[in-house]
Amino acid sequence: MTPEFGSRRTAIVTGGAKRIGACFVRALAEDGWTLLIHCRESVAEAEAIAAEIGNGARVVAADLATVDGPDRVIAALEGMPPPALLVNSASLFELDSHDDFTAEAWDAHMNANARGPALLSRGFARAVPAGQGALIVNLLDAKLAQPNPDFYSYTISKMAFAGVSELMARVLAPQGIRVNAIAPSVTMVSGPQSRENFAKVHAMNALHRGVDVDDLVRALRFLVASPAITGQTIAVDGGQRFLSLPRDVQFMES
Known part of the structure; x- marks a missing residue:
């Protein structure tokens, strides 16, 4: 805990039951x-982590793509130490393309990856006690620096969320x-990718x-410990963006 946040504060992590x-x-x-710890359906996994880490950890299940999902997360703060950190790491990631994306897939990605975290971030900001510092960290995607058309609806929703992140930093x-972002390249097996493919392309940077x-x-x-940094995105991609790949890395040959 850094001096910016005091001795005991609450951190919210969306999609906190699994993976990153x-x-x-x-x-x-x-x-x-x-x-x-926020989750959508993985309540058992989230509860197991809460029991493991202790210190008053709590679980809230909510679908952030719904209108009232973000409010459910904020309501779960009742009785917890004051909030000071929100990590928006939950994400919908489904394969489609320009040729086959549907209105339903577009809306699902935009609601889960842009509107939901935007509403949650607004609720979080309102819950932060006046005069106390706080930080929002948004998980974006390194592909935004060199876009390719795979995962079309997902990519566009992350582009929208990058805009939200920039505007929130200015407004708040x-x-x-503070509002910052982390933009990783492929870190774990994702979407339709096989473990064999992941092993081949993981270091393609x-x-x-x-x-x-x-x-x-x-x-x-680093972002938690850097009180003078806001409005920044850290690309954690091993320089993959320098390669200008024409497709998502999982569809490339090593």
């Missing part, structure tokens, strides 16, 4: 935060709330070194 979100939860617990700065969750945790901890 769960790694963030455990790291923040190690750093002394009280955790509100006078309130003492300029550094020839695959990105792992520890890299993302270090980026998060």
Whole structure:
């Protein structure tokens, strides 16, 4: 815990029951935060992590793509230490293209990946006690620096969320709330990708070194510990954006 946030504050991590979100939860617990672990359906997994980390950790199940989902998360803060950190790591990631995307897929991605976290961030900002510092960290995608058309609806929703992140940083700065983002390249097996394909393409970047969750945790901890930084996006991609890949890495040959 850094002086900016005081001695005991709550961190909210969306999608905190599995994968990258769960790694963030455990790291923040190690750093002394009280955790509100959000999940959509993985309640058993979230409850197991809450029991593991202790320190008053709590679980809230909510679909952030619905209108009232973000409000349910904020309501779950009742009785917890004051909120000071929100990590928007939950995401919908489904394969489509320009030729076959549907209105339903478009709306689903926009609601889950842009509108939902935007509403949650607004509710979080309103819940932060006046005069106390806070931080929002949004998980974007390194592909936004060099877009390719795979995962079409997903990519556009992350583009929208990048805009939300920039505007929130400007709007919330006078309130003492910082807003930053982390943009990782492929870190875990994702979507229709096989483990064999992941092993082949994980290190397909300029550094020839695959990105792992520890890299993302270090980026998060850096942002937490940097009170003068807001409105920034940290690309954690091993320089993959320098390669200008024409397709998503999982569809490329190593």
